[in-house]
Amino acid sequence: MDSQTHERRGEEAKQLLANPLYEESWQKVRERLVEALENPNVAPVERERLNNALVGLRTARRYLEQVMATGTMTAMETARKRTIAERLLRR
Numbered sequence: 001m002d003s004q005t006h007e008r009r010g011e012e013a014k015q016l017l018a019n020p021l022y023e024e025s026w027q028k029v030r031e032r033l034v035e036a037l038e039n040p041n042v043a044p045v046e047r048e049r050l051n052n053a054l055v056g057l058r059t060a061r062r063y064l065e066q067v068m069a070t071g072t073m074t075a076m077e078t079a080r081k082r083t084i085a086e087r088l089l090r091r
Contacts, residue, residue: 013068
């Protein structure tokens, strides 16, 4: 992947993480799972499935955000290197 693509993707990841719809989407899914778990009439097998889904949701979010943050940092590093190279070429 070239440096411009890294920068563009990093900026897109940064915008996505800052988007209120991103946070709202995760919260809505989590709320539905918690609501279902709070139901006293849920069978034990279903309760275990819901709990596993809640743990999986948290794990997926953490991993996704880690990947996006890494992309953002990579884009910043690529931009920094490009800026240094441009300064050196001007001399």
